[in-house]
Amino acid sequence: MLNRVVLVGRLTRDPELRFTPSGVAVANFTLAVNRTFTNQQGEREADFINCIVWRKQAENVANYLKKGSLAGVDGRVQTRSYDNNEGKRVFVTEIVAENVQFLEPKNSQRVNQGVGASNETYGGAPADGYGHSNQGGTPNANGTRSAGYANDPFSQEGSIDISDDDLPF
Amino acid sequence: MLNRVVLVGRLTRDPELRFTPSGVAVANFTLAVNRTFTNQQGEREADFINCIVWRKQAENVANYLKKGSLAGVDGRVQTRSYDNNEGKRVFVTEIVAENVQFLEPKNSQRVNQGVGASNETYGGAPADGYGHSNQGGTPNANGTRSAGYANDPFSQEGSIDISDDDLPF
Amino acid sequence: MLNRVVLVGRLTRDPELRFTPSGVAVANFTLAVNRTFTNQQGEREADFINCIVWRKQAENVANYLKKGSLAGVDGRVQTRSYDNNEGKRVFVTEIVAENVQFLEPKNSQRVNQGVGASNETYGGAPADGYGHSNQGGTPNANGTRSAGYANDPFSQEGSIDISDDDLPF
Amino acid sequence: MLNRVVLVGRLTRDPELRFTPSGVAVANFTLAVNRTFTNQQGEREADFINCIVWRKQAENVANYLKKGSLAGVDGRVQTRSYDNNEGKRVFVTEIVAENVQFLEPKNSQRVNQGVGASNETYGGAPADGYGHSNQGGTPNANGTRSAGYANDPFSQEGSIDISDDDLPF
DNA sequence: TTTT
DNA sequence: TTTT
Numbered sequence: 001m002l003n004r005v006v007l008v009g010r011l012t013r014d015p016e017l018r019f020t021p022s023g024v025a026v027a028n029f030t031l032a033v034n035r036t037f038t039n040q041q042g043e044r045e046a047d048f049i050n051c052i053v054w055r056k057q058a059e060n061v062a063n064y065l066k067k068g069s070l071a072g073v074d075g076r077v078q079t080r081s082y083d084n085n086e087g088k089r090v091f092v093t094e095i096v097a098e099n100v101q102f103l104e105p106k107n108s109q110r111v112n113q114g115v116g117a118s119n120e121t122y123g124g125a126p127a128d129g130y131g132h133s134n135q136g137g138t139p140n141a142n143g144t145r146s147a148g149y150a151n152d153p154f155s156q157e158g159s160i161d162i163s164d165d166d167l168p169f
Numbered sequence: 170m171l172n173r174v175v176l177v178g179r180l181t182r183d184p185e186l187r188f189t190p191s192g193v194a195v196a197n198f199t200l201a202v203n204r205t206f207t208n209q210q211g212e213r214e215a216d217f218i219n220c221i222v223w224r225k226q227a228e229n230v231a232n233y234l235k236k237g238s239l240a241g242v243d244g245r246v247q248t249r250s251y252d253n254n255e256g257k258r259v260f261v262t263e264i265v266a267e268n269v270q271f272l273e274p275k276n277s278q279r280v281n282q283g284v285g286a287s288n289e290t291y292g293g294a295p296a297d298g299y300g301h302s303n304q305g306g307t308p309n310a311n312g313t314r315s316a317g318y319a320n321d322p323f324s325q326e327g328s329i330d331i332s333d334d335d336l337p338f
Numbered sequence: 339m340l341n342r343v344v345l346v347g348r349l350t351r352d353p354e355l356r357f358t359p360s361g362v363a364v365a366n367f368t369l370a371v372n373r374t375f376t377n378q379q380g381e382r383e384a385d386f387i388n389c390i391v392w393r394k395q396a397e398n399v400a401n402y403l404k405k406g407s408l409a410g411v412d413g414r415v416q417t418r419s420y421d422n423n424e425g426k427r428v429f430v431t432e433i434v435a436e437n438v439q440f441l442e443p444k445n446s447q448r449v450n451q452g453v454g455a456s457n458e459t460y461g462g463a464p465a466d467g468y469g470h471s472n473q474g475g476t477p478n479a480n481g482t483r484s485a486g487y488a489n490d491p492f493s494q495e496g497s498i499d500i501s502d503d504d505l506p507f
Numbered sequence: 508m509l510n511r512v513v514l515v516g517r518l519t520r521d522p523e524l525r526f527t528p529s530g531v532a533v534a535n536f537t538l539a540v541n542r543t544f545t546n547q548q549g550e551r552e553a554d555f556i557n558c559i560v561w562r563k564q565a566e567n568v569a570n571y572l573k574k575g576s577l578a579g580v581d582g583r584v585q586t587r588s589y590d591n592n593e594g595k596r597v598f599v600t601e602i603v604a605e606n607v608q609f610l611e612p613k614n615s616q617r618v619n620q621g622v623g624a625s626n627e628t629y630g631g632a633p634a635d636g637y638g639h640s641n642q643g644g645t646p647n648a649n650g651t652r653s654a655g656y657a658n659d660p661f662s663q664e665g666s667i668d669i670s671d672d673d674l675p676f
Numbered sequence: 677t678t679t680t
Numbered sequence: 681t682t683t684t
Contacts, residue, residue: 004174004412011678047247048679049172072171077174093218099543215683339514339543341515373508415556433584
C-alpha cells in the first residue's frame with residue numbers, strides 16, 4: 001500500500017553506524033525539520049524525526065553527514081515494537097530512508113574521521129530495540145570511510161538481538 | 170522545511186473524536202498500511218501508523234470512516250512529547266493529516282451512529298498527551314457549526330448536522 | 339535528487355501495454371485525479387496525469403486495471419522530448435510509476451480479456467514518442483500471462499524507436 | 508484525491524514573475540532534478556520540471572531564487588491546456604508549488620535586483636497560456652501589498668517592500 | 677535527548 | 681493494542 005515520506009532537515013547529532021551480525025550496515029539519525037508555520041506564541045517549532053537507513057547509504061550517511069548537516073530523505077513510515085529493559089512493550093515509529101540526499105554545499109563537506117565519527121554505545125544493550133553493537137577488538141581500526149568490522153569475526157561475541165529477518169529486503 | 174507523508178491503509182478501529190476546550194474537533198485513528206514486500210518468512214507485514222486530523226475533516230473522519238475502512242492520508246510527520254502518569258517523558262511520532270480521502274466504494278459507506286461511534290474517554294485525562302475533551306455542561310458552547318452531537322445522545326433525532334458541502338465526495 | 343509523486347485517481351481509459359524490442363513490458367495510462375477544491379465557478383475540476391510503468395507492474399496494470407479503475411501511484415516526475423511527425427520537438431512530462439496500488443474492491447476486479455483490453459494503436463507510429471511495439475521473431479515467446487496483442491503478428495509493422503537505453507534501470 | 512509532489516533541484520534560469528489582471532503574483536520556474544541513477548551510457552540525466560507558484564511565495568521566489576539556486580518544492584501535479592498561436596490545443600503538465608524551500612546556504616543568498624531579475628515578457632501575450640501581465644500604467648493599481656516593484660526601476664530605492672515576516676527563513 |  |  002502507498003506509504004511515502006519526504007523530509008528535509010538537519011541532523012541533530014552525528015549519525016550512528018552499526019552492523020547486523022551478518023555484516024549489513026545500518027545507520028540511525030534524527031532529522032530536525034523546522035515547521036513552516038509558527039505556534040500561538042509566534043515561535044517556529046521543529047519536529048525531531050528518527051530515521052534509519054541500510055547498506056551503502058548507511059555508510060555514506062555515516063561518512064558524509066554529521067550534526068547540523070542539511071539532508072533530504074525519501075522513504076517510508078515504519079512501525080515496530082520491542083520489549084524494553086523493564087519488560088514493557090515499546091512502540092516505535094520511524095522513517096526508513098530509501099534515498100538520502102546531501103544538501104550541504106560541496107565545500108562544507110568533510111569526510112568523517114573513522115574513529116568517533118560513528119559512535120557506537122559500547123557496553124550494554126542499547127535501549128532502542130536494536131542490539132547491534134561492535135563489541136571488542138579494534139573497532140574500525142581500518143579507519144577510512146567504509147566499515148571494516150563488518151567482517152570482524154569477533155563481532156558476534158556477547159549477544160546480539162538482531163537477526164537478518166529484520167532486514168527490510 | 171519539507172515534511173510530507175502520503176499513506177493509504179485501513180483503519181484498525183473506529184476513529185476517536187474529541188474536542189479541545191475551545192471546541193475544536195480532533196480525531197485520532199490508526200492506519201494499517203500493508204507493506205509491499207514480504208519478510209524472510211514470506212509474510213507480508215503491516216505498519217500501524219497513528220494519525221490525527223483536525224476540524225471539519227476530523228468530523229468527517231468520525232462520521233464516515235470506521236474500523237476496516239480504506240483511506241488515504243496526505244499530511245506531515247509530527248513529533249511531540251508529554252509526561253505520562255508515571256511522570257516519565259514519552260515521545261510520540263504521528264501523522265497530522267491535512268487531507269483525508271475516503272476510498273471505500275460509495276455503496277459500502279454508512280454514516281456512523283452518533284452513540285459509540287466516536288467514543289470520548291470521559292472522566293480523567295486520557296493518557297495520550299491530549300487533554301481535550303468536551304465534557305458535560307453545554308458542549309460546544311462556543312458555538313459555531315462544530316459537532317457537539319458527537320457526545321450527544323439525542324443527536325440522531327432528525328437529520329445529521331453536517332451539511333452536504335462538508336461531505337468529502 | 340528528491341523527486342517523488344503520489345497520486346490516487348481513476349484511469350481515463352484502458353491501459354496500453356507494449357513491449358520494447360528486447361521484450362520489456364511498458365504500460366501507459368492516464369489518471370484522472372479530482373481536485374480537492376473547486377474553481378471560481380464552484381466546479382470540481384480534475385487533472386489528467388500521464389503515467390508509465392515498466393515490467394511486471396506494467397503487465398499487472400494491463401491485466402487488472404481498466405477504464406474507471408481507482409488506483410494509487412507512487413513514482414517520480416520524468417521529462418523527455420521527441421520530434422513529432424512535423425519535425426517539431428515536443429516536451430513531455432509524465433509520471434514514472436514505481437509502485438501501483440489497485441484500490442478497487444476485490445469483487446469488482448476482473449482479469450482483462452487479452453484482446454482489446456489494451457489497445458495498441460495499430461498501423462503507423464504512435465505520436466507520443468514511444469514507438470514500442472513487439473517486432474519480429476516470436477514476440478513475447480517468453481510470454482506467459484501477459485497482454486493480448488503482444489502476440490499479434492501485425493503489431494510489428496513500421497519502425498520502433500525505443501531502445502533499451504530508455505529503460506530506467 | 509491524493510496528488511502530491513516533492514522535488515529538490517536547481518533553477519535552470521531566473522524565475523519569471525508576472526501578475527494576473529487582478530494583481531495576483533505568479534512565478535514560473537523550471538527545476539533541474541538530477542536522477543539518482545545513471546542511464547546505460549553511465550550518464551546521470553536530469554528531469555526539467557516546470558513549476559508555478561502563486562502570491563507571496565511567488566514574490567519570494569522571484570526575490571530570492573535565481574538561475575542555479577537549489578530549492579525544494581512541495582506541491583501537486585496540475586494539467587491544463589490552451590490553444591497556441593497556430594490554433595492548436597497544447598497540453599501542459601506542471602507542478603503547482605504550495606511550499607518552496609530555499610536550500611542555498613545563507614551567505615550565498617542575495618536579494619535579486621529589481622530590474623531584470625524577474626523579467627516579464629512585455630508586449631504581446633506570452634505563448635504559455637497565461638495572459639497575465641502587469642504592463643505599464645499604474646502597476647498593481649488594485650492595490651494590496653503585492654509586488655509592483657518587480658517591474659519598477661525605482662523599487663530598489665530605500666528599503667525593499669517585503670516585510671521580514673514574509674521571508675521564508 | 678535535539679538542528680540552523 | 682492492530683486492518684482486508
